[in-house]
Amino acid sequence: MSHCCIPGCTYVYKNAVIKRSLFKILRPEFAKSEEERNHRESLVQSILSIRDPTKGDKIKDMLHREMASICEAHFTENDFTVHSKSKTLKLGSIPTLHMPEKSCTVPKISYFKDSHLIILSGYHVKCP
Numbered sequence: 001m002s003h004c005c006i007p008g009c010t011y012v013y014k015n016a017v018i019k020r021s022l023f024k025i026l027r028p029e030f031a032k033s034e035e036e037r038n039h040r041e042s043l044v045q046s047i048l049s050i051r052d053p054t055k056g057d058k059i060k061d062m063l064h065r066e067m068a069s070i071c072e073a074h075f076t077e078n079d080f081t082v083h084s085k086s087k088t089l090k091l092g093s094i095p096t097l098h099m100p101e102k103s104c105t106v107p108k109i110s111y112f113k114d115s116h117l118i119i120l121s122g123y124h125v126k127c128p
């Protein structure tokens, strides 16, 4: 799937003039380490918390098939590592930028960043 699954984000890879990196959301149960699993779970959680309920559970199906991606516009520069031809998401990075209005408050979220477990109650994201 070559488009971003954040509601309101219109980024589609094949039509884009300036290419952004798309980070695929992989299934937590297939992670190789505890930290990786926690990170994947926090990404899944952040996607599910902002999904558009009018569009049903399509996103769950996409997550299940590992076809959901988030584009780099929703991450800060410090959230990914830049390689010569690609970018990879750092462990613990979750999308915080250009999020839809209704995602302003997510009740509770926990994630790993730099090997530390971070638990936020009332996680606020900046709304555009």
Ligand SMILES: [Zn+2]
Binding pocket: 004, 005, 006, 009, 010, 011, 070, 071, 072, 073, 074
């Ligand atoms: Zn996007």
